Amino acid sequence: MTAGVTSGERFRGWAEIQANAARGAGGFAALGIGEDDGIALMLRNDFATFEVNMAAGQLGAYPVPINWHFTAEETGYILRDCAAKVLVVHADLLAGIASGIPAGVTVLVVPTPPEIGDAYGVPTEKRAPPPGLQTWDSFMAASAPNTAPPKLSRGSMIYTSGTTGRPKGVRRAPSSPELQAASLADVGRHWGLVADPSTVVMMNGPMYHSAPAAYGMTSARLGLDIVLQPRFDAEDMLRLIAKHRVSHMHIVPTMFVRLLRLPDEVRRRYDLSSLRWITHGAAPCAPAVKRQMIEWWGPIINEYYGATETGIVVWHDSHEALKKPGTVGKVVEGGLLRIVDEQGRDVLPGEVGEIYLRSPNLSEFTYNNDDSKRREVALGDLVTVGDIGYQDADGYVFLCDRKRDMIISGGVNIYPAEIESALIQMPGVRDCAVFGIPDEEYGEQICAHVEPLPGAALDAAAVRAFLGRHLARYKVPKVVELSASLPREDSGKIFKRKLRAPYWERAGRSI
Numbered sequence: 001m002t003a004g005v006t007s008g009e010r011f012r013g014w015a016e017i018q019a020n021a022a023r024g025a026g027g028f029a030a031l032g033i034g035e036d037d038g039i040a041l042m043l044r045n046d047f048a049t050f051e052v053n054m055a056a057g058q059l060g061a062y063p064v065p066i067n068w069h070f071t072a073e074e075t076g077y078i079l080r081d082c083a084a085k086v087l088v089v090h091a092d093l094l095a096g097i098a099s100g101i102p103a104g105v106t107v108l109v110v111p112t113p114p115e116i117g118d119a120y121g122v123p124t125e126k127r128a129p130p131p132g133l134q135t136w137d138s139f140m141a142a143s144a145p146n147t148a149p150p151k152l153s154r155g156s157m158i159y160t161s162g163t164t165g166r167p168k169g170v171r172r173a174p175s176s177p178e179l180q181a182a183s184l185a186d187v188g189r190h191w192g193l194v195a196d197p198s199t200v201v202m203m204n205g206p207m208y209h210s211a212p213a214a215y216g217m218t219s220a221r222l223g224l225d226i227v228l229q230p231r232f233d234a235e236d237m238l239r240l241i242a243k244h245r246v247s248h249m250h251i252v253p254t255m256f257v258r259l260l261r262l263p264d265e266v267r268r269r270y271d272l273s274s275l276r277w278i279t280h281g282a283a284p285c286a287p288a289v290k291r292q293m294i295e296w297w298g299p300i301i302n303e304y305y306g307a308t309e310t311g312i313v314v315w316h317d318s319h320e321a322l323k324k325p326g327t328v329g330k331v332v333e334g335g336l337l338r339i340v341d342e343q344g345r346d347v348l349p350g351e352v353g354e355i356y357l358r359s360p361n362l363s364e365f366t367y368n369n370d371d372s373k374r375r376e377v378a379l380g381d382l383v384t385v386g387d388i389g390y391q392d393a394d395g396y397v398f399l400c401d402r403k404r405d406m407i408i409s410g411g412v413n414i415y416p417a418e419i420e421s422a423l424i425q426m427p428g429v430r431d432c433a434v435f436g437i438p439d440e441e442y443g444e445q446i447c448a449h450v451e452p453l454p455g456a457a458l459d460a461a462a463v464r465a466f467l468g469r470h471l472a473r474y475k476v477p478k479v480v481e482l483s484a485s486l487p488r489e490d491s492g493k494i495f496k497r498k499l500r501a502p503y504w505e506r507a508g509r510s511i
Contacts, residue, residue: 007228008115012047024055027143035060038082042066042089045228048110060151065208069472076100091129092122108136119230158210160308169368182361190315192277195222202246204229210308215250234258238270245274252411253285282411287325294318307385311359327396334360352390356382407436409444422470428456435500438507448477451486
């Protein structure tokens with residue numbers, strides 16, 4: 001049987017996808033796109049997602065996935081920062097970001113397919129490309145296939161935010177064939193992805209995130225069968241596993257929580273015996289949730305720890321998870337990890353410090369147009385993403401907290417500085433503090449404490465409405481508290497820890 005990608009009732013084999021990618025690469029080259037250029041895509045997981053990534057890779061260009069929740073303002077910033085020459089976008093997403101697209105960017109539209117439109121409630125009339133705009137299909141049809149030898153791969157340029165509040169593109173140097181081969185071997189060991197015709201991968205995480213993007217594109221390079229779930233739904237996941245005999249998935253802990261909430265009769269309704277290797281990461285997983293999933297699905301659940309910048313550095317399997325509840329694993333072969341105090345000195349086993357790490361088989365990176373930020377996170381050859389933790393006497397790594405303010409909600413990184421920089425511009429706001437508080441389902445949710453100007457008439461609904469006009473909806477705080485004054489350190493800086501601590505003390509955890 002021909003391997004390829006299944007989405008709803010549609011199927012496209014790898015031979016057709018690769019032929020389309022070659023035509024797409026030929027079309028991009030005719031537009032003057034070559035090595036180190038940016039090709040942006042704002043797409044849900046679809047056939048075109050793979051084709052555009054592959055086409056960019058052939059030319060040595062950077063595919064730049066953009067979170068399709070972003071506003072026109074957020075999208076425009078990324079398009080300008082990466083100097084994108086092309087944007088490939090699903091039809092129903094275009095209207096929301098059109099005002100942010102810089103002049104000179106070629107826009108190619110992908111019709112929103114039925115299964116995606118239905119999953120997101122997109123009206124039928126918004127699923128077709130607007131009149132007068134070129135489609136991805138017509139662009140490929142009019143282009144001669146690229147026949148030049150493929151350039152060295154750069155991988156995707158994933159934008160990840162930081163303490164400055166503006167997203168930064170992780171821009172990797174070209175990867176040598178040797179590094180690519182070693183990296184492929186790594187994902188075989190830690191994600192279970194190898195060239196095996198019996199493997200069926202299900203993708204239900206958006207490929208604008210680094211881990212799902214790497215998982216999906218690795219599966220594509222190996223020619224594996226891939227099933228796309230248009231939008232995560234717990235019972236629908238079980239239905240698709242049973243229908244397609246899914247063997248491998250990359251999921252996040254929030255999905256575990258929703259799966260465990262299904263009634264027993266629903267869980268028993270589906271045959272899950274095809275499952276062989278479940279990978280999860282991106283956010284902390286409560287030990288009780290991990291244990292219940294292993295009891296249900298068996299010892300097939302594996303966890304890794306790393307970041308967009310670092311790749312996989314720490315990993316463990318189900319047996320280790322039960323032996324060391326709460327661990328994120330041990331350092332993988334060739335991986336580098338140091339835990340240091342505030343002076344940069346290595347701490348002893350069991351002592352808490354900031355974690356610095358590096359994967360053995362990824363090419364060097366910098367932050368696009370911002371190499372100073374890259375230097376700020378470095379400790380020799382290692383980098384930090386701000387996590388605090390310790391290593392026990394057996395070498396297992398445990399996370400305790402985040403030195404920086406990043407919030408992880410449902411596996412999605414959210415950066416308070418970005419929200420604060422928008423909120424401080426709201427009329428009537430004197431100052432504000434945004435931070436993460438516990439959420440049973442998502443791990444964390446966003447909380448904003450706002451100090452109004454004297455006499456200003458503000459309320460929580462107005463704050464959320466203002467932020468909703470400037471930021472993606474998932475960045476809008478669910479909890480908004482207004483205070484006449486916010487606690488401050490001697491320097492005048494808001495004492496965010498004092499605001500944050502009571503929420504976490506009540507939950508009995510710190511991350």
